[in-house]
Amino acid sequence: MNIHGLRLFYQVAKLGSFTKAAERMRISQPAVSSQIKKFEQEIGMSLFKQQGRSVVLTEFGEELTVKAENLFSLEDQIESFIEDYRQGEAGTIRIVATYLPANFLIPRWAATFKRKNENVNVMITTTNTKDAFEQLQHYKADIAIYGGGMSERPEEVVWDELFEDELWFVVAPNHPYANQSITLAEMVKEPFIMREEGSLMREHLFSLCHSHQLKPPKVALQFSGLNETIRSVMAGYGANFISSLVVREYVERQQLARVHVQDVHIKHKIAICTRQEEKQSLLVNKFIETCKNNH
Incomplete structure (x- = not known):
């Protein structure tokens, strides 16, 4: 199905005018009429009928308008969803943490972050050191927040130290x-x-x-x-x-x-750990900055 033809039809149906649809789509009125006729031929159904001097929607055209509205509304939502992800305003952050930061640091950091990013889902798992780094390395977490000694630090992670405890x-x-x-x-x-x-x-x-x-x-x-x-x-x-x-x-x-x-x-090190040679998403970077600015 020709989505462009469906879009032109929907604009005519919504605005009630071929001329207004042409202005909205920034093409000529004859081009709109021509492409809609091609669209009718493609689908094998009439979308408009003559009623006196006016052209009105057929019964099928009216029902297709409702379906098209649902489709293009969903398209708008998807575009907003993608843009929110790109701008770091929506999505999910998976955080794994050892006991100390999970209980005494992350609750404050997460609350501060959520106040400014209500549409972001923050998932926090508390576990031991070995499991925390394994989850990070196997892509089950985006960030590992660690509290402990340097000897437990794996070579395969980027270690961003916040402070010493x-x-x-x-x-x-x-x-x-x-x-x-x-x-x-x-x-x-x-x-x-x-x-x-x-x-x-x-x-x-x-x-x-x-x-x-x-x-x-x-x-x-x-x-x-x-x-x-x-x-x-x-x-x-x-x-x-x-x-x-x-x-x-x-x-x-x-x-x-x-x-x-x-x-x-x-002293213990409190550190934010990420995977080596991996560019972090804007969302993850925003959470890391929140931690750095509020410790």
Whole structure:
């Protein structure tokens, strides 16, 4: 079917005039009449009939007008859809993140982004480091947002570091070590409340003890959740080794207190990761800029 012929017919039907349709389409009125006759011959149906001195739509022409209107309305929607994607105003961003940024950074970034980009669908998945990078490398995610050490960084990704996150020793405000400066040997004599074996902070702490040739601390309480470990320390028992992002507000409200351990300065990297040698879409770049401007 000749879509151009259908478009000319639709303009005549909508405007009620061959002359007005010609002006709208920027062609001559005889050209409009000629092409519509060819279109009628192609489809084998009459679109117009003579009624006195006027030309009106046939019954088939009236029904075809409705179908054509649906078609060209959908065409307009598709054009808008494509343009929105090109301009970064619609579409989907798939983000995979490790626990720390997913819980303490991305909610604010995503809310800021959505306020300015209501038509963009933002999908966020929280997972471990290995799975996060695998999803990125296998095109299941557009961005990986990572919080952790440099040793886990794959060579196949572009690493855009946002900032460094300090790891703190914390205790209850009434603990003898609260706000004090002590040695690591003194600190690890305290009972610790930590997450399960294999958790990143627990591995960092044990590795730190190993490098200083110290016996690791006793894990007196073990929880699968981070909030439970924090609240147990706040209740007045034991110590924790944890990201400053997680406990900074508790320390500022004096619900927890830092212990300044001498010669221990461990930091995590917070980074946005993308695939190597891949040009990012405007939409992805807009989200990355939001993260950079709001950390």
